[in-house]
Amino acid sequence: MTRVLTILGSGETSPTMVTPHQRLFARLGPDTRAVLLDSPYGFQENADELTEKAQQYFRESVGREVGVVSFRSAPPADPLAHAQEMARLRAADWVFAGPGSPSYALRTWAGSAVPEALHDRLAEGGAVTFASAAALTLGLVTIPVYEVYKVGESPYWLEGLDVLGRATGLRAAVVPHWNNAEGGTHDTRFCWQGERRLRMLEDQLPDDAFVLGVDEHTGLVVDLDSGACEVVGRGTAVVRVHGDEWVVPAGETVSVEQIAEHGRSAGAATPEPVAPVPEPQLFFPDQAIDDALAAGDVRTPLALVLDTLDDPDVPPEGLRWARSRLARAVAALGDPVDVTETVRPLVELLLELRAQARAEKRWAESDAVRDGLAAAGIEVRDTPDGAEWEVRR
Structure with a gap:
């Protein structure tokens, strides 16, 4: 099982991050269900x-197709469509989110299935990769960047998703864009907060919490099974406690325990390792579910999962497993049917009969086949290499 949380300071779709993305996808395997969650920039x-550019990057630079889970505003305009989107999120193996507004993302996700879906992904196996604005939401608390830097509100924290804490036990505020220098003549480090504002924010942290910073074009890759935390990219990851910093440069690997130790002067407790949720052996195997869904058979996995949910003796981890697989089946129900592949065997058989009729100069029969296909919405074109066809949309 692979369980990885990746925190990117920025540069999530830059050449710098191609190799880290490829390495993670290689660990997850060729059949990884990958999705981009568009909430942080949904207001733009x-x-x-932005969605198209991100998909193009992963397709052309990383070599992976990434789907989209669209959740741009709350409450959703179409509850049924939203339920299908959340089912696709729960069924994904790799979840990515990036730039935008952290406060907007948190408001959108409040009360939704998103926080638990992220937690379940990291508990059961899979990966969450959050960058920039999305990375800010991973901690115990979150900086409302625009409200403080652009609007001029006094520095304050929002409640974060605490995905990092639930996965590792670390009680930290995640701050990407740690080494930002856009201000030129004024201090915009620490995600545009600068030293003065960051000190004000540190004073408001719970006694047992610390700041975890990640430079731009840099990532902190946390392996939740081994506890290894690798810094990738150009810069550093930083543990900061009231102005005191422990810096880990790119290329080095430390442990969750080491991060906790350096954050412990803030009074942080030793994190308890978070064990993966075991997949009960009595349930329907994942590969069998995938094979059934690939064959268009939704009834079989749905029936088995619903039986599991209805069993009073199933333990909590079994219920979690069943809910996740139910989401996968629901997502399959929402997938569009590939009409071309569905009708291909019948069309090709008819075209073979038409070719025989043409070879034997039975033109009326040949034309009847062509006209019948046209009436069904299938256009046939005769070329020097044979008949070509397509379904008219």
Whole structure:
């Protein structure tokens, strides 16, 4: 089982991060269900463009197709469509989110299935990769960046998702863009907060919490099974407690315990390792579920999962397993049918009969086949290499 949480300071779709992304996908395997969650930038007018650019990056630079789980505003306009999107999120093996507004993302996700879906992914196996604005939400608390830096509100924390804490036991505020220098003549380090504001924020942290910073074009890759934390990219990861910093440069690997130790002067307790949720052996094997869904058979896995949910003797980890697999089946129900592949055997058989009729100069029969296909919405074109066809949309 692979369980990985990746925190990217920025540069999530840059050349710097191609290799880290590829390494993670290689660990997850060729059949990884990968999705991009578009909530952090859902309010932006160019949201569609941002999604397309991210998908293009992963397709062309990383070599992986990434689908989209769209959840741009709450409450959702179409509850049924939203339920299908959340089912696709729960069924995913790799979940990515990136730039935008952390406060907007948190408001959108509040009361939704997103927080538990992220937790379940890291508990059961899979990967969560959050960058920039999305990375800010991973901690115990979250900086409302725009409200403080752009609007001028006094520095304060929002309640975070605490995905990092639930996965590792670390009680930290995650701060990407740690070494930001866009301000030029004024201090915009620490995600545009600067030293003065960061000190004010540190004073508001719980006594047992610390700040975990990640530089731009840098990632902290946390292996939840081994506890290894590798710094990748160009910069550093930083554990900061009231101005005191422990810096880990790119290329080095430390442990969750070492991070906790350096954050312990803040009064942080030793993190308890979070064990993966075992997959009960009495349930339907995952590969069999995948094979059934790939064959278009949704009834079989649905029946088995519903039987599991209805069993009063199933332990909690079994119920978690069943809910996750139910989401996978529901997501399959929402997938569009590939009409071309569905009708291909019948069309090709008819075209063979038409070719025989043409060879024997039975033109009326040949034309009847062509006209019948046209009436069914299938266009046939005769070329020097034979007949070509397509379904008209």
